[in-house]
Amino acid sequence: MDALTATLSLLRLEGIGPGLYWQLVERFGSAAAVLQQSPQNLTRKLPERARAQLLEFQRRELDSELGKWALAERERCAEHCVYLLHRDDDNYPKLLKEIHRPPPLLYVSGNPHTLSLPQVAVVGARRATRAGLDNARDFSADLASAGFAITSGLALGVDAAAHSGALKGGGKTIAVLGTGVDRVYPVRNAVLTEQILAADGAIVSEMPLGTAPEAANFPRRNRVISGLSLGTLLVEAAVRSGSLITARLTLEQNREVFAIxxxxxxxxxxxxxxxxxxxxxxxxxxxxxxxxLGGLLSGMASQPGLFEETVSEAPDLSADQRQLVQALGGDLRSIEQLARDTGAEAGDLMASLLQLELEGLVEQLPGGYQLSGRGARLFSKLSALAG
Known part of the structure; x- marks a missing residue:
């Protein structure tokens, strides 16, 4: 029996997760060797059903429940054009191999070689502000155009913006799922998934085909996102969030964390x-x-990119609108504060804010208004000219 079939069979054993899988493999040498052990030699924590599964496998091997499932899963993957990468496969991403007890298997839809590209993970809030979405999209586009693959989790908000930005930059992007690769979640990102695959990217999961979006799966997904990447960019996040978990995992894996x-x-x-x-x-x-991150793509630092937008490329704004952009600055401002700072009448102020919002330069939040990512870059340019 080959290593892939043995690994599938062992992971299917009831009560076996990645942690216990690695404990057993490190003790006995391989998944195949574990499957030949007496249940008493493994662990007292194995449920009764797992003991019965193991004994049946030792009697019937590929005709057993575990063996049949492993063969059927391989066949399902072939039918769905899904690659199965075993930990010892040459195509298994080297950076992911370096983390403590990495996923024993990866399911990959799309181009598996994309996983070996230098990657930057981009993560953040599902309910991000417009400025956060702009930043996720623009940072990702800039990095992708320079040669980095952008890795994220396909969630709504920052994740989706990061994938879209990578595609905008003409680069590749990798979506790591907390479901099976054949179950896109959330469904609203089904079109984005097709765009990722069409651009020679990849959809990745360590979960078997058909796995539903259960809460316990997503911390495991976050660990894969950080493990694939040279570093993780945190765009927007609450203090208690999955994105912050990904950032902490990145530090634990001795990788770089960046935050806006x-x-x-x-x-x-x-x-x-x-x-x-x-x-x-x-x-x-x-x-x-x-x-x-150094060396590999260092030439980018001296090249103009999306963050070198010139004022001449900005919308044609009136003097009052430019004054309003400068009054907004880098902080959330209420109508009262803006009226005081600009001296504008309330009606004129609301009209200007609406126009700036339509131009994608301003967004309304509880408590006031703030510049979008594009508006913030315009503010920086106007401030530089004024200085």
């Missing part, structure tokens, strides 16, 4: 500020990330 700072009044910026306090690199442009 935000307004002290934005609860979605607090996770980024927390990670900056605990060792993450504060970044303002994608070039900051390249400089920190």
């Amino acid at each position: 700072p935000g307004s002290i009044h934005n609860p979605m910026a607090r996770g980024c500020h927390h990670m900056i306090k605990h060792g993450a690199h504060l970044v303002e442009t994608s070039a900051d990330i390249v400089e920190q």
